[in-house]
Every structure is written in C-alpha cells, then in structure tokens.
Amino acid sequence: MKIEFTNLDVAKIKADLLVFGHYFDEKKPQGKLAELDQLLDGAISELIQQGDITGKEKETVLIHTFGKIPAPKVLVIGLGNYDRFDQDKVREVAAIAVKQGIKVKAKQIASVPFGIHHTHIHEHHVTHSFAEGALLASYHFEGYGSKKEEQFQVELIQLMADHVSDELVYGIECGTAYGLGTNLARDLVNTPGNLMTPAKMAEKAVEIARRYGMEYEVLGKEELERLEMGGLLAVSQGSDQPPKMIMIKYRGKEQWDDVLGFVGKGITFDSGGISLKPSANMDEMKTDMAGGAAVLGAMEAIGRLRPKVNIVAVIPSCENMPSGKAYKPGDVIRTMSGKTVEVLNTDAEGRLILADGITYAKKLGATRIIDIATLTGAILVSLGTITTGAFTNDSSFLDDFQKAAKKAGEKIWQLPTFDEYKEQIKSQIADLKNTGGRDAGSITAALFLAAFAEDTPWIHLDIAGTAYTSKESPTTPKGATGVMVRSLVQIAKHYGKHGMKSK
Numbered sequence: 001m002k003i004e005f006t007n008l009d010v011a012k013i014k015a016d017l018l019v020f021g022h023y024f025d026e027k028k029p030q031g032k033l034a035e036l037d038q039l040l041d042g043a044i045s046e047l048i049q050q051g052d053i054t055g056k057e058k059e060t061v062l063i064h065t066f067g068k069i070p071a072p073k074v075l076v077i078g079l080g081n082y083d084r085f086d087q088d089k090v091r092e093v094a095a096i097a098v099k100q101g102i103k104v105k106a107k108q109i110a111s112v113p114f115g116i117h118h119t120h121i122h123e124h125h126v127t128h129s130f131a132e133g134a135l136l137a138s139y140h141f142e143g144y145g146s147k148k149e150e151q152f153q154v155e156l157i158q159l160m161a162d163h164v165s166d167e168l169v170y171g172i173e174c175g176t177a178y179g180l181g182t183n184l185a186r187d188l189v190n191t192p193g194n195l196m197t198p199a200k201m202a203e204k205a206v207e208i209a210r211r212y213g214m215e216y217e218v219l220g221k222e223e224l225e226r227l228e229m230g231g232l233l234a235v236s237q238g239s240d241q242p243p244k245m246i247m248i249k250y251r252g253k254e255q256w257d258d259v260l261g262f263v264g265k266g267i268t269f270d271s272g273g274i275s276l277k278p279s280a281n282m283d284e285m286k287t288d289m290a291g292g293a294a295v296l297g298a299m300e301a302i303g304r305l306r307p308k309v310n311i312v313a314v315i316p317s318c319e320n321m322p323s324g325k326a327y328k329p330g331d332v333i334r335t336m337s338g339k340t341v342e343v344l345n346t347d348a349e350g351r352l353i354l355a356d357g358i359t360y361a362k363k364l365g366a367t368r369i370i371d372i373a374t375l376t377g378a379i380l381v382s383l384g385t386i387t388t389g390a391f392t393n394d395s396s397f398l399d400d401f402q403k404a405a406k407k408a409g410e411k412i413w414q415l416p417t418f419d420e421y422k423e424q425i426k427s428q429i430a431d432l433k434n435t436g437g438r439d440a441g442s443i444t445a446a447l448f449l450a451a452f453a454e455d456t457p458w459i460h461l462d463i464a465g466t467a468y469t470s471k472e473s474p475t476t477p478k479g480a481t482g483v484m485v486r487s488l489v490q491i492a493k494h495y496g497k498h499g500m501k502s503k
Contacts, residue, residue, distance in 0.1 A: 135179025238326025261366025
C-alpha cells in the first residue's frame with residue numbers, strides 16, 4: 001500500500017472511493033465535506049438533516065455519486081464528539097476507511113487526513129496515526145490452503161492536503177514503519193510451529209539485520225554450552241530442534257553506551273514438556289514466541305526510522321517438548337548468571353530461557369532492559385485480553401515506557417513486585433524455584449526474572465493475554481496482534497530524541 005498527498009480539488013480526484021469524516025456535534029458539513037456537499041447538490045446536508053448521517057463513532061454511510069464527480073463512491077465516517085477526538089481515533093478511523101475500501105473493492109482511496117485542523121492533535125500525529133491504522137487494517141495472513149483466493153488490497157491512499165510539511169511527510173514514514181513492523185510480528189506468530197522453528201526465527205532475524213546493516217549473531221548449541229546457558233539448554237533438550245540464541249545490535253550512536261536491551265521469549269512451540277499441557281487449545285502454543293516476534297517487528301521498524309539510540313535485541317529460542325531427553329520436575333539447572341534453579345514445573349519454561357537472555361543482554365552492554373513474553377496464564381485472570389501486564393525495578397524507567405505505550409495506543413498496567421512475594425520462589429536446594437505456585441503467578445514469574453536483571457533498570461511485559469485474539473477490531477484481525485511492537489519502537493524513538501542515562 002502506498003500513501004501519498006494530493007492537492008487536487010474534490011471535483012477532480014479520480015479515486016475509487018472518497019472518504020470524509022463528520023463529528024457528532026456538527027449540524028452541517030464542514031471543510032472538504034462541505035465542498036463535496038455542494039458538488040452533490042446538498043445531498044450530504046439532507047442526509048444529516050434526515051438523521052442518516054449522525055457522526056456517531058464508527059458510523060459509516062456509503063453514498064453513490066452517480067457521475068456528479070469522478071469518484072463513484074463516497075464514504076462518510078462518524079468521528080464522535082470533537083473534544084474527544086484524538087490520535088487514537090485517527091488510527092481507528094483510518095482503519096475503518098481501509099476496511100470499507102476493501103469491502104467495496106476500491107483500489108485507490110482519497111481521504112481527508114482526519115484531525116488535520118484539530119486544535120489538540122499535532123499534524124505529525126495525524127499522518128502517523130493514519131498511515132499506521134491503514135497498514136494495520138490491511139493485514140491478512142494468507143494461510144496454506146491449496147486453493148487460494150486472492151485477497152483484495154487497497155493499493156493507493158491519497159491524503160487531501162492544502163499544504164504538505166516535513167512533519168506530515170515524516171508522520172507517514174513513522175506510521176508506515178510502525179504498521180509494517182507490527183504486521184511482520186503478526187506473520188511470525190501466525191506461522192505454524194513446524195514452519196517457524198528456532199532456526200527459521202533466526203533466519204528472519206538475520207534477514208532484518210542484513211537489510212538495515214545491523215550486526216547480528218546466532219549462537220548454536222555448542223556456543224550455548226561454552227557460555228553455560230543452562231536455562232536455554234535445559235528447556236530445549238527434549239526437542240529435536242536445536243536451540244538458538246539470537247542477537248541483533250543496532251548502533252544509533254558512535255559510542256556503544258547507554259544501550260537499550262530488548263529480550264523476547266522465543267518458544268516456537270510449547271507442549272509444557274514433561275508437565276504436559278492439556279490437549280485442548282494446545283495448537284495455540286505456536287504463539288509462545290510472540291515476545292521474540294515483537295522484538296523482531298520492532299527492529300524492522302527501527303531499521304527504517306534509524307533513531308539515535310543503541311539497541312541490543314536478544315531472543316532465546318527453542319521448543320519445549322517431552323521426550324526421554326527432556327528436563328524434568330525436580331531437576332536443578334545452572335543458568336548463565338551462575339544462579340541455580342530448582343525446576344518444579346517444566347511448563348514454567350519461558351522464565352528459564354529469559355534468565356539466560358537477560359544475562360546475555362547485560363553481557364552485551366545493555367544498561368536498561370525490557371523483556372517481553374507470553375509468560376503466564378495468570379495474567380489473563382488479572383487483566384484479560386485487553387491490557388499487557390508490566391513489572392519493573394525502576395519506576396522512572398517504567399514511567400518513560402508508559403508514556404511511550406500511551407502514544408503508541410497500547411494499554412499496559414503496572415502490577416506490584418513487593419519483596420514479600422519473593423518468599424514464594426525461594427528454594428531449599430537452589431537459589432530459586434521456577435514457580436511460586438498459583439497465587440500471584442504473574443508477579444512471582446516477574447520477580448524470578450528480576451533476580452537476573454539485578455541492579456540493571458528492567459521492565460517485564462507479560463503479553464500472554466494480549467498477543468493473540470479471537471475477536472476482530474478495525475486495527476486487529478483475528479489471530480496474532482503484534483502487541484507491543486509499536487511501544488518498543490516508541491520508547492526507542494523517545495530515547496533517541498531525549499537521550500538515555502544509565503542508572
């Protein structure tokens with residue numbers, strides 16, 4: 001999909017579909033919608049008066065022009081109340097426009113850039129959110145059927161603008177990068193486990209790194225053994241698929257200092273191991289690498305935008321399978337950090353590979369770390385499928401990230417990490433247990449990871465509830481959501497602009 005500007009009058013645009021917005025608290029058409037109204041002999045005003053166009057949020061009214069203008073169809077989308085319209089609504093309305101464009105088979109759309117003259121939306125955010133919403137709405141996972149039906153796609157969107165500033169142009173670049181990065185993560189998560197193995201995930205990481213001139217390294221079993229990454233090695237030993245520790249370095253500054261670390265869980269299939277999961281819905285465990293996918297999606301966008309910040313991305317990747325070689329409940333393993341872990345449940349495996357991932361990120365120079373993982377079913381009980389759970393050992397770091405997530409339009413909520421919860425993961429025979437039981441399961445899992453972050457400022461994002469959805473929305477199809485890609489890119493951009501000081 002290409003997004004560009006046009007300064008043509010409404011009467012001259014030869015698009016398949018023209019798109020306009022109307023606020024709920026407006027009694028008559030405004031701006032370019034008023035221009036269209038004149039060209040259509042007052043048809044828009046009449047529809048407003050009759051109550052067919054109300055401006056309610058997400059309302060869509062399709063109008064045929066019957067040759068009065070070159071465009072054969074017009075779509076009017078309800079924007080809700082003017083005072084409540086913001087950049088999140090821009091993203092959603094743009095997505096609705098694309099969805100409707102696909103529905104009516106419009107290859108070319110011309111649209112007003114929603115919110116362009118709004119008093120409290122910066123013009124950069126207008127085009128950023130528009131481009132992002134359009135890309136998110138256009139996502140389609142092709143699948144593997146022998147008879148493929150060609151999925152219709154909008155090919156061109158023209159934004160009707162009286163002026164084109166650098167901010168408007170850059171907004172499209174940013175929104176496009178965010179959207180493409182998110183859609184890449186969705187593709188990776190939607191891919192079946194037999195086709196998205198640790199080796200395939202590593203191949204995708206190398207492809208991204210090479211495309212944007214980033215440094216990369218993929219460690220195999222021999223290197224993992226040499227580095228004593230006992231967590232990743234233990235979890236992987238039940239599978240015939242060899243484990244990988246994937247690393248990408250993005251150098252946005254001359255000096256390798258103040259390094260932001262992204263650590264993503266890359267379990268490409270999780271059977272639960274010896275602590276086998278129930279068979280119902282086990283097919284969805286191909287999504288257990290959504291944290292790693294989010295990191296790769298973020299690096300794709302970062303490669304496009306080139307923020308002035310250093311980033312090291314680390315993805316420990318393997319399968320968790322039962323076999324005669326598999327690690328067992330009761331085992332004690334030694335992680336790369338030197339800390340030992342008593343295994344009580346082999347289905348609490350993500351934290352074991354992340355322990356090595358966090359330690360490795362620190363070894364590579366990370367001075368702040370964000371880990372992202374489909375870590376616990378308990379987070380679903382706490383926050384459902386709407387909100388990502390966040391945990392930290394540094395409130396100012398999380399404050400920065402919360403602001404970034406808000407700008408990115410993604411919901412997170414902080415949960416506590418009080419010292420009293422640490423009692424649940426103390427072991428009598430090792431430094432830690434890999435599970436603290438059912439009570440406060442997401443919190444104790446986060447505190448397990450905090451033990452490996454130690455004094456490094458750290459945020460843990462539990463996306464077990466938000467990485468996959470069975471309910472479609474304008475910006476999100478059923479299946480993988482690509483959650484947190486945009487927030488990771490936003491925090492990178494923030495530190496690239498404002499700097500990042502080590503604790």
